Amino acid sequence: MATQSDTGTKARLLAAAREHFARRGVKEATVRDICAQAGANVAAVNYHFGGKDKLFIAVLMEFLEQAQAKYPVHMGLGPEAPDEARLKAYIRSLLYRVMGDGDPVNEKLGQLLSAEFIEPSPDFDIITERHITPHHEALLGIIREMLPGAEERTVHLCAAGVVGHCILFDNAKQLIRQMYPEIALEKLGVEFVADFIHEYALAGIARMGRTARGA
DSSP states (O other): OOOHHHHHHHHHHHHHHHHHHHHHHHHHOOHHHHHHHHTOOTTHHHHHTSSHHHHHHHHHHHHHHHHHHHSOTTTTOOTTSOHHHHHHHHHHHHHHHHHOSSOHHHHHHHHHHHHHHHSOOTTTHHHIIIIIHHHHHHHHHHHHHHSTTOOHHHHHHHHHHHHHHHHHHHHTHHHHHHHOGGGOHHHHOHHHHHHHHHHHHHHHHHHHHHHHTTO
């Protein structure tokens, strides 16, 4: 059973690691520096988390939990809401989580999370299982209802198109700012971009629906 002291140490380690990973990256951040800022013994990271890599995953988990609590997939809509409205909510939720809240530490953690999608670390599976997969299943469910009778491959491709369009504004943010600053996410605003991606997705899904029906 964890003592109050253990809980306090673990929280301080998470807070310190959040800053160090954001500022220096995973490779350059050291357990010694994290523990020094947290006022903890260097053995505390192994005791509470099982090593630096697992501490990094814990930081990303906390980051995702906070973002998803603030911007849930349904954005306040109930399950009885129309499919199109639930798709719009999903897009808005994802874009708000991509854009962040203006905190530079959160923005950097978001970039580190994006890097994990490209080259996941061995412990990233737990994030996929607890956060990524449930959210993606929610999107797949919406699209299945919008495309009754469509092949699963089509459903998955449509979902990939929605997510990819949203994630583009994060993964390519620097390039967009340099080449097309007028369409940068922070300039247009989340609501404008969400409206566009929603309309674009609806047109594509409708076309796929006609193809599935042989029309």
